[in-house]
Amino acid sequence: MLSLRREKLATCLKEIRRKGRMSGEAISKAFGSMQPCLDSNPPAAKKKRNLPGTPDPEAEVIALSPKTLLATNRFVCEICGKGFQRDQNLQLHRRGHNLPWKLRQRSSKEPRKRVYVCPEPTCIHHNPARALGDLTGIKKHFCRKHGEKKWKCDKCSKRYAVQSDWKAHSKTCGTREYRCDCGTLFSRRDSFITHRAFCDALAQETARVTAAFNNVESNMLQQFPMSHIKPSVVHGEADQEVKQRLALWMGHGSRTNDPLDNNTVFGDMHQVGPVSAAATLYGDLLNSSSNLHQLDQSQLSWVYSEKLPSSSNMGAITSASLPATSTVTEAETSQPLLGSLPALFSSQQRHLIAVSDTSATALLQKAAQIGVTSSIPFTGSFESPKGQNANVRDRFDGLFSSRSQPSNLENIVPNFAVSNTFDVYAARHGSPRRDDIGGETRDFLGVGVHTLSQPSINGWI
Amino acid sequence: MMLSTDNMHNPHPHYHQIFAGCLELELDDPNATERWAAELLRECATAISENDSGKLHHLLWMLNELASPYGDCEQKVASYFLQALFCKATELGEHCYKTSLAVAERCHSFESTRKVILKFQEASPWTTFGHVASNGAILEAFEGEAKLHIIDISNTYCTQWPTLLEALATRNDDTPHLRLTVVATVGMGGSVMDEIGMRMEKFARLMGVPFQFHVIRNLTRLDELKYEEFGLREGEAVAVNCVGALRRVSVEERDAFVGMLSRLRPRVVTVVEEEADFTSCKGEFVSCFEECLRFYTMYFEMLEESFAPTSNERLALERECSKSIVSVLACDGHDSGDCERREKGRQWCERLMESFSPSTFSDDVVDDLNALLRRYRAGWSLVPAEGDASGLYLTWKQEPAVWACAWKP
Numbered sequence: 016m017l018s019l020r021r022e023k024l025a026t027c028l029k030e031i032r033r034k035g036r037m038s039g040e041a042i043s044k045a046f047g048s049m050q051p052c053l054d055s056n057p058p059a060a061k062k063k064r065n066l067p068g069t070p071d072p073e074a075e076v077i078a079l080s081p082k083t084l085l086a087t088n089r090f091v092c093e094i095c096g097k098g099f100q101r102d103q104n105l106q107l108h109r110r111g112h113n114l115p116w117k118l119r120q121r122s123s124k125e126p127r128k129r130v131y132v133c134p135e136p137t138c139i140h141h142n143p144a145r146a147l148g149d150l151t152g153i154k155k156h157f158c159r160k161h162g163e164k165k166w167k168c169d170k171c172s173k174r175y176a177v178q179s180d181w182k183a184h185s186k187t188c189g190t191r192e193y194r195c196d197c198g199t200l201f202s203r204r205d206s207f208i209t210h211r212a213f214c215d216a217l218a219q220e221t222a223r224v225t226a227a228f229n230n231v232e233s234n235m236l237q238q239f240p241m242s243h244i245k246p247s248v249v250h251g252e253a254d255q256e257v258k259q260r261l262a263l264w265m266g267h268g269s270r271t272n273d274p275l276d277n278n279t280v281f282g283d284m285h286q287v288g289p290v291s292a293a294a295t296l297y298g299d300l301l302n303s304s305s306n307l308h309q310l311d312q313s314q315l316s317w318v319y320s321e322k323l324p325s326s327s328n329m330g331a332i333t334s335a336s337l338p339a340t341s342t343v344t345e346a347e348t349s350q351p352l353l354g355s356l357p358a359l360f361s362s363q364q365r366h367l368i369a370v371s372d373t374s375a376t377a378l379l380q381k382a383a384q385i386g387v388t389s390s391i392p393f394t395g396s397f398e399s400p401k402g403q404n405a406n407v408r409d410r411f412d413g414l415f416s417s418r419s420q421p422s423n424l425e426n427i428v429p430n431f432a433v434s435n436t437f438d439v440y441a442a443r444h445g446s447p448r449r450d451d452i453g454g455e456t457r458d459f460l461g462v463g464v465h466t467l468s469q470p471s472i473n474g475w476i
Numbered sequence: 477m478m479l480s481t482d483n484m485h486n487p488h489p490h491y492h493q494i495f496a497g498c499l500e501l502e503l504d505d506p507n508a509t510e511r512w513a514a515e516l517l518r519e520c521a522t523a524i525s526e527n528d529s530g531k532l533h534h535l536l537w538m539l540n541e542l543a544s545p546y547g548d549c550e551q552k553v554a555s556y557f558l559q560a561l562f563c564k565a566t567e568l569g570e571h572c573y574k575t576s577l578a579v580a581e582r583c584h585s586f587e588s589t590r591k592v593i594l595k596f597q598e599a600s601p602w603t604t605f606g607h608v609a610s611n612g613a614i615l616e617a618f619e620g621e622a623k624l625h626i627i628d629i630s631n632t633y634c635t636q637w638p639t640l641l642e643a644l645a646t647r648n649d650d651t652p653h654l655r656l657t658v659v660a661t662v663g664m665g666g667s668v669m670d671e672i673g674m675r676m677e678k679f680a681r682l683m684g685v686p687f688q689f690h691v692i693r694n695l696t697r698l699d700e701l702k703y704e705e706f707g708l709r710e711g712e713a714v715a716v717n718c719v720g721a722l723r724r725v726s727v728e729e730r731d732a733f734v735g736m737l738s739r740l741r742p743r744v745v746t747v748v749e750e751e752a753d754f755t756s757c758k759g760e761f762v763s764c765f766e767e768c769l770r771f772y773t774m775y776f777e778m779l780e781e782s783f784a785p786t787s788n789e790r791l792a793l794e795r796e797c798s799k800s801i802v803s804v805l806a807c808d809g810h811d812s813g814d815c816e817r818r819e820k821g822r823q824w825c826e827r828l829m830e831s832f833s834p835s836t837f838s839d840d841v842v843d844d845l846n847a848l849l850r851r852y853r854a855g856w857s858l859v860p861a862e863g864d865a866s867g868l869y870l871t872w873k874q875e876p877a878v879w880a881c882a883w884k885p
Contacts, residue, residue: 169847172840172844172847205639208642210594212638212675213675217679217682
């Protein structure tokens with residue numbers, strides 16, 4: 016029997032190799048009464064599956080109590096009384112009893128199709144019209160929805176009522192990676208969620224979500240109890256909401272951007288600003304205070320100006336020394352402080368370029384691309400028109416203030432939300448920008464660059 | 477270290493003795509070189525309290541030479557504490573604090589804030605510990621409720637809420653309606669909160685959670701918060717979430733503040749605070765200084781070990797500390813801006829016991845916290861409070877760092 020089948024298979028294969036395919040008739044001819052292996056029409060005997068929750072109207076409705084439903088050994092052998100979880104297992108066991116032929120047969124009448132209702136009255140599947148056709152299915156449903164979650168993942172402490180769900184989850188827990196639309200990969204779900212909430216790439220994506228929805232794996236659905244669409248949520252966009260929620264966990268995969276690594280780009284930039292700014296501000300503190308009880312101004316001034324040339328960290332900011340005496344003698348006027356600043360800034364620029372060739376230069380190039388008037392935030396702010404008579408503090412605030420206004424930020428965000436392809440971080444890695452966001456993007460980059468340098472002030476003010 | 481007597485404008489008669497003494501401190505004792513910053517700073521603080529201007533001057537000079545915000549941990553600690561001690565000595569504390577507040581208000585953008593705090597949360601459980609504990613307690617207290625109102629007074633810029641929103645969305649079939657009222661104080665940047673609000677709303681929509689966001693602002697100090705500002709409604713369940721909040725209330729107003737919270741009739745109050753005591757030593761400079769030094773040394777070391785060596789975000793976090801250190805050491809209370817005087821868990825317990833009773837975290841929450849800590853580098857553990865204190869401590873190398881506790885009416 017077996018060798019015959021093998022022969023027929025071999026013939027089929029030869030045919031396929033020759034022609035590239037086999038026609039349906041050729042197949043049935045080759046195999047005759049045997050079950051065809053490459054059949055394009057489904058065999059008539061194949062069970063027709065109904066959609067879940069829409070049972071066959073002819074079927075017998077079984078309503079089991081929770082106790083019976085959850086009983087582990089429903090099928091009992093009449094001979095020895097041994098219990099089994101499944102009918103198939105019971106039948107297998109019965110064979111071992113060597114029953115006479117008559118008793119061996121199952122009951123003559125074809126077992127009527129059975130459907131089961133959920134014992135929980137508030138559940139939608141309690142209604143016979145929405146009964147489920149599979150006993151195991153209804154058991155799992157009952158546990159998942161109305162049961163106690165006894166199984167717990169020890170990695171992420173997620174809980175499950177059904178042991179098989181728990182097992183399935185444990186296999187993949189921690190191995191899963193979550194990918195945000197912006198391209199970043201996460202191994203931890205909670206950091207992914209938090210990132211996603213604040214990510215610029217947060218958007219309403221319907222088309223992509225639908226496609227992803229169709230490709231979802233079954234165990235993913237198990238993890239999120241949304242096997243049926245929720246009734247309408249806030250805006251009446253029920254399907255959209257659900258699909259969007261799924262979107263979070265799908266990681267569309269069509270984005271193949273590199274994972275974020277912003278640190279290196281600005282890694283060296285921060286070193287530039289603070290020291291010289293610090294010295295200036297310290298000078299400011301010295302001058303604007305009128306009560307220096309314990310420390311003599313003159314004594315201190317050299318302390319802090321000495322600091323600059325001997326700075327072991329910056330090295331390059333040697334030309335930016337504060338003239339020690341002038342800060343002391345011209346205590347009340349702010350002119351000398353401002354006067355010394357251009358020197359500071361020019362040295363900063365030199366230092367900026369020297370310290371980090373690729374990152375700073377790349378930044379400058381990018382800035383040139385977008386048409387920023389000044390690539391270095393300090394110089395830009397320095398040119399801002401503040402009156403000569405403004406007090407020192409205003410001057411410093413003006414110098415280091417962010418160039419962008421709050422309203423710009425709000426304008427920028429919707430753009431990002433709408434344009435899925437716009438990747439803020441891609442900019443830092445050199446991909447071309449879209450023209451229509453040119454102006455605002457500049458601000459955005461400006462802001463980004465700003466805030467890395469500016470918080471340095473906090474260190475010394 | 478260069479020593480040039482030519483540069484001395486006014487050599488103190490005992491200069492050489494003092495300086496030699498300091499030098500000995502550094503060179504002879506190998507253990508002392510490890511912790512040179514602490515030694516020098518301590519000497520400096522003592523000099524201030526004793527009004528010894530000559531010694532102080534020279535110590536400041538030395539510290540200035542050795543300190544740097546870009547160096548190793550010792551240099552950093554020296555740098556930030558030097559600034560505070562300088563302010564204390566010159567009585568510039570208020571001015572310095574006000575300026576740093578103004579600058580923070582100006583310079584902190586949404587992007588920079590987000591970057592720093594998210595990176596911090598990836599690198600260290602310092603803030604996420606409190607979030608997970610509080611969210612767990614809040615979710616349990618809100619079980620079965622349909623209308624929720626969370627009053628959020630915290631310093632973590634709403635990074636606590638996305639995971640809570642997700643939990644609300646996936647928990648059960650009926651997603652409750654959530655109102656989130658955030659209290660923003662000076663220094664939290666108006667535009668930042670606006671941006672955060674928009675993102676929260678968008679995210680809640682994505683999650684399918686009916687959501688409303690509101691910010692209470694224009695408060696110069698937290699003690700100014702009044703019951704009416706919260707806009708409480710009939711039928712809603714209230715939770716109050718205080719993360720790094722209670723310490724920002726001026727010491728004298730703290731009991732009254734707790735009383736105000738109880739008038740809100742919350743189902744739960746979650747409190748998360750850093751474990752340090754800058755309050756009971758308020759009048760004594762040197763003991764205050766010691767506690768400050770202990771806490772911030774631990775914090776800086778923790779930051780150093782959690783981040784990559786050249787991290788911008790860590791730098792930003794370190795700079796944030798300078799404001800607090802100046803406030804605690806060189807200010808006597810402000811007319812504007814928050815107090816920064818932390819109290820330990822045990823002390824907060826005393827205050828909260830007046831109006832609330834402690835609620836232990838459930839086993840589920842503890843499991844969640846343990847799972848959380850496992851995701852970070854070694855060195856962190858969970859220790860339940862003992863004795864007259866309740867709650868949980870997050871410890872770093874066996875030292876309690878952050879305290880979290882939940883309270884019911």
